[in-house]
Amino acid sequence: MGSRHAEAMTHVWPAYGLTVLDGDRTPLDLETLFGREAPRVLEIGFGMGDATAEMAAADPGRDYLAVEVHTPGIGNLLALVGERGLTNVRVAHGDAMELVHRIPESSLDAVHVFFPDPWPKARHHKRRLIQPANVALLRDRLRAGGLLHCATDWAHYAESMAETLEADPGLVAAPDDEARRPETKFERRGVASGREIFDLMFRRGYP
Numbered sequence: 001m002g003s004r005h006a007e008a009m010t011h012v013w014p015a016y017g018l019t020v021l022d023g024d025r026t027p028l029d030l031e032t033l034f035g036r037e038a039p040r041v042l043e044i045g046f047g048m049g050d051a052t053a054e055m056a057a058a059d060p061g062r063d064y065l066a067v068e069v070h071t072p073g074i075g076n077l078l079a080l081v082g083e084r085g086l087t088n089v090r091v092a093h094g095d096a097m098e099l100v101h102r103i104p105e106s107s108l109d110a111v112h113v114f115f116p117d118p119w120p121k122a123r124h125h126k127r128r129l130i131q132p133a134n135v136a137l138l139r140d141r142l143r144a145g146g147l148l149h150c151a152t153d154w155a156h157y158a159e160s161m162a163e164t165l166e167a168d169p170g171l172v173a174a175p176d177d178e179a180r181r182p183e184t185k186f187e188r189r190g191v192a193s194g195r196e197i198f199d200l201m202f203r204r205g206y207p
């Protein structure tokens with residue numbers, strides 16, 4: 001771990017970090033976690049977190065709960081949060097779906113899943129994040145009208161995402177929404193390899 005990350009783990013993690021333990025189902029009190037009442041965005045698998053920090057800095061009226069399993073990414077986002085003085089980001093270390101179980105229903109304004117691991121081999125598709133049971137859980141955590149925004153540079157995953165999202169009975173396609181997000185690190189890699197970028201946006205329907 002570099003000194004920048006070590007410093008962030010010492011000084012930023014205690015205030016803004018959250019460890020996700022497998023099997024822990026204690027409901028999260030988001031108002032206490034963020035210290036205010038505001039619309040909330042969940043970002044799943046933020047990688048190194050540069051895009052997350054950029055979005056949170058440009059969007060101070062909303063709170064960002066960002067979850068990642070990769071330790072260097074945790075250190076980097078914490079360092080960015082400290083350096084940029086961001087008070088609207090909380091950094092969760094652990095499995096995203098374990099965290100989702102702890103988020104109250106109808107409490108999120110948006111869920112971002114940007115460039116999740118594509119698991120291209122057919123025998124690994126079951127490891128993909130965007131699959132029916134996970135989508136149902138994510139949709140329940142959104143408020144009515146809340147946005148589920150997925151992006152990928154893998155055409156086959158985009159097709160399977162579209163099928164899964166369209167099949168969910170509580171989601172409505174939002175084709176006219178603008179894909180407003182910074183370019184991410186994995187997106188840059190995909191573009192450099194000549195791959196097309198797909199943004200899929202769905203909103204939770206009103207009951």
Ligand SMILES: C[S@@+](CC[C@H](N)C(=O)[O-])C[C@H]1O[C@@H](n2cnc3c(N)ncnc32)[C@H](O)[C@@H]1O
Nearest residue numbers: 045046047068069070095096114115184185186
């Ligand atoms: C392909 S990278 C994309 C990172 C970033 N969103 C970007 O676009 O640059 C996928 C990320 O998801 C993280 N990830 C995979 N499974 C996860 C899980 N179950 N919970 C949290 N993060 C996960 C990985 O560690 C990795 O950093």
